[in-house]
Amino acid sequence: MLAGDLYIADDPDLAAASKRAILLAHRYGEVYATDPDAARPILEELIGSIAPDAHIRPPLYVDYGAHITIGPGTFANYGLTALDVAPITIGADVQIGPNVQLLTPTHPVDPDMRRAKLEAAEPIVIGDNVWLGGGVIVLAGVTIGDNSVIGAGAVVTRDIPAGVVAVGNPAKVIRRV
Numbered sequence: 001m002l003a004g005d006l007y008i009a010d011d012p013d014l015a016a017a018s019k020r021a022i023l024l025a026h027r028y029g030e031v032y033a034t035d036p037d038a039a040r041p042i043l044e045e046l047i048g049s050i051a052p053d054a055h056i057r058p059p060l061y062v063d064y065g066a067h068i069t070i071g072p073g074t075f076a077n078y079g080l081t082a083l084d085v086a087p088i089t090i091g092a093d094v095q096i097g098p099n100v101q102l103l104t105p106t107h108p109v110d111p112d113m114r115r116a117k118l119e120a121a122e123p124i125v126i127g128d129n130v131w132l133g134g135g136v137i138v139l140a141g142v143t144i145g146d147n148s149v150i151g152a153g154a155v156v157t158r159d160i161p162a163g164v165v166a167v168g169n170p171a172k173v174i175r176r177v
Contacts, residue, residue: 001085002067006108006118014064021046021065029058048084051092056080063105071128076100086121086140094126097134097152102126104140127162147177
């Protein structure tokens, strides 16, 4: 799965890992509502690697959590969905707007393979000092270069180079920063 190979999503071990993540994410949101400091250890248990000064506002939705790396100074606003079937790497000083989706899973185009419940995934890499506007969707296999800005509502289907502004669906570079 982590290598991008086809896999069956309802594997019992994967289901158990997913259930664990759902419960931790829910508990994180509940505790955060009254005591953000007390919620931090729950977030650290959920996320594979998170810098001490990174901040994620709940609700947070993940497949497993364990395959996510979040760098220092990063901030994610409410409603981040990070489906980490493959690794998701978020750099330092990244700003993530509300309701952003980072989607590593893919499904076969072939209907028989989909019916057989086969899936795959490709990693997502977000460089340092990137700003993802509200509602941005980043698809499987995408890398966004350092210092880039992705406009609100954009759907990022291909790699974005460093130091640019990209907007739209599909996201297109409109200028250099």
